[in-house]
Amino acid sequence: MWPYHSDLLARPVPRYTSYPTAAEFTEGVERSAHDAALAAIAPGAEVSLYLHIPYCHEICWYCGCNTGAANRSARLTAYLDALSAEIDLLARRVAARVRVGRIAFGGGSPNAISAEAMAGLVAQLRDRFDAPAPILSVELDPRSWSSEWEAMLATCGFQRASLGVQTFAAEVQARIGRVQPTELIAEVTAGLRRAGVASINHDLMYGLPGQDIAALEDSIHQSVALGADRLAVFGYAHVPHMLPRQRRIDASQLPDGYARFRQAAFAYHLLARHGYVPVGFDHFAKPTDPVGRAVKEDRIFRNFQGFTDDTSQYLLGLGASAISQFPHLIVQNDKSAGRYRMNVTAELLATERGVARDGEDQLRGRIIEHLLCRGHAKVPAGRFVDALDRLTPFADAGLVTLGNGEVRIAPSALAYARGIAACFDRHREPGQRQFSSAV
Numbered sequence: 001m002w003p004y005h006s007d008l009l010a011r012p013v014p015r016y017t018s019y020p021t022a023a024e025f026t027e028g029v030e031r032s033a034h035d036a037a038l039a040a041i042a043p044g045a046e047v048s049l050y051l052h053i054p055y056c057h058e059i060c061w062y063c064g065c066n067t068g069a070a071n072r073s074a075r076l077t078a079y080l081d082a083l084s085a086e087i088d089l090l091a092r093r094v095a096a097r098v099r100v101g102r103i104a105f106g107g108g109s110p111n112a113i114s115a116e117a118m119a120g121l122v123a124q125l126r127d128r129f130d131a132p133a134p135i136l137s138v139e140l141d142p143r144s145w146s147s148e149w150e151a152m153l154a155t156c157g158f159q160r161a162s163l164g165v166q167t168f169a170a171e172v173q174a175r176i177g178r179v180q181p182t183e184l185i186a187e188v189t190a191g192l193r194r195a196g197v198a199s200i201n202h203d204l205m206y207g208l209p210g211q212d213i214a215a216l217e218d219s220i221h222q223s224v225a226l227g228a229d230r231l232a233v234f235g236y237a238h239v240p241h242m243l244p245r246q247r248r249i250d251a252s253q254l255p256d257g258y259a260r261f262r263q264a265a266f267a268y269h270l271l272a273r274h275g276y277v278p279v280g281f282d283h284f285a286k287p288t289d290p291v292g293r294a295v296k297e298d299r300i301f302r303n304f305q306g307f308t309d310d311t312s313q314y315l316l317g318l319g320a321s322a323i324s325q326f327p328h329l330i331v332q333n334d335k336s337a338g339r340y341r342m343n344v345t346a347e348l349l350a351t352e353r354g355v356a357r358d359g360e361d362q363l364r365g366r367i368i369e370h371l372l373c374r375g376h377a378k379v380p381a382g383r384f385v386d387a388l389d390r391l392t393p394f395a396d397a398g399l400v401t402l403g404n405g406e407v408r409i410a411p412s413a414l415a416y417a418r419g420i421a422a423c424f425d426r427h428r429e430p431g432q433r434q435f436s437s438a439v
């Protein structure tokens with residue numbers, strides 16, 4: 001069992017899918033900075049593209065994503081037209097200088113749009129960019145699955161897919177507004193295999209209303225039995241003051257902090273027993289999966305899509321609210337689909353906000369990323385004395401060791417990884433409440 005220190009888990013901490021985090025984004029970062037960052041991409045560089053589809057056929061009560069109901073076809077068509085315009089806009093700026101190594105579709109639920117529309121986006125991207133053999137990945141909602149989607153994934157050559165499963169327990173599904181029978185999840189997983197998708201991820205959650213260890217154990221066993229190559233086991237963050245849709249969830253049914261901690265630890269040990277490799281603090285992969293192999297070789301990174309084996313320095317986001325990351329700048333497109341459409345159809349970047357990353361941020365960001373992805377990080381001699389000071393309670397509890405210019409998280413201290421990494425965050429004051437608890 002992992003050691004439990006409630007005081008060291010009490011501080012809300014970011015998930016650090018970037019550093020600085022989205023909480024530091026401001027509208028002071030303008031379109032001209034976004035334009036300049038695109039112009040500064042080194043010729044011959046490999047870039048990754050992320051396309052955001054902010055629609056779902058059914059909205060889950062717990063969801064923290066930027067998504068809306070896909071119930072009006074005119075709305076979807078207008079959005080897809082805008083996305084197509086932004087692909088052209090971006091291609092005119094960078095396609096002659098870059099090669100595309102990866103194309104990821106996320107949301108929302110990319111399969112809220114038709115298989116035909118998705119095939120059209122992939123064809124347009126391949127036509128406009130130098131993308132001879134991109135790794136294609138997609139997030140999917142099992143409830144919107146269809147035989148057309150299976151055929152399209154095979155034809156386009158998608159290699160990776162992530163299914164929103166969360167839990168197999170019917171009574172827990174009902175409590176979070178996401179009902180999807182086990183047979184459906186099994187059928188979609190099998191359909192992905194038939195389509196040639198080699199790496200299938202199941203997203204699961206702990207800390208859900210009415211969920212206990214037995215329910216979590218059953219869900220993990222079912223995903224393992226279905227052959228999931230990767231599993232993400234996220235802690236549910238109940239923040240109805242920030243996400244009004246969560247008000248439908250009965251907070252009295254939520255496990256307390258200690259129960260959540262035990263669930264996180266249980267998932268870790270159970271998946272380790274099944275032979276999965278831990279990836280960062282809440283992902284797991286088969287040793288044969290590309291991400292599992294990357295863990296063994298210390299090649300895991302963190303970006304807006306979570307833990308990744310993507311080595312590119314440039315992640316270019318397309319779509320409403322999509323985020324682009326450059327070494328010295330992070331920018332986000334307008335979250336409003338209407339304003340996003342207005343900009344890109346007027347041939348303007350849809351930049352809404354962002355944050356510049358100076359040398360200090362880049363160094364702190366690298367330390368935070370290494371701690372979260374690899375469990376250890378080099379700290380330059382004489383630097384970050386304040387951060388090392390803040391690590392003292394973690395060191396005193398035996399959760400982290402400091403020495404030889406390195407910070408190393410103990411193997412049993414994964415639950416504290418975000419809190420330990422946050423010690424290097426110069427933007428974070430102790431006690432800020434806009435983040436979730438560490439487990």
Ligand code: SF4
Pocket residue numbers: 055056058059060063064065067107108109141164
């Ligand atoms: S399917 Fe995913 S993105 Fe859509 S509402 Fe549910 S959790 Fe959110």
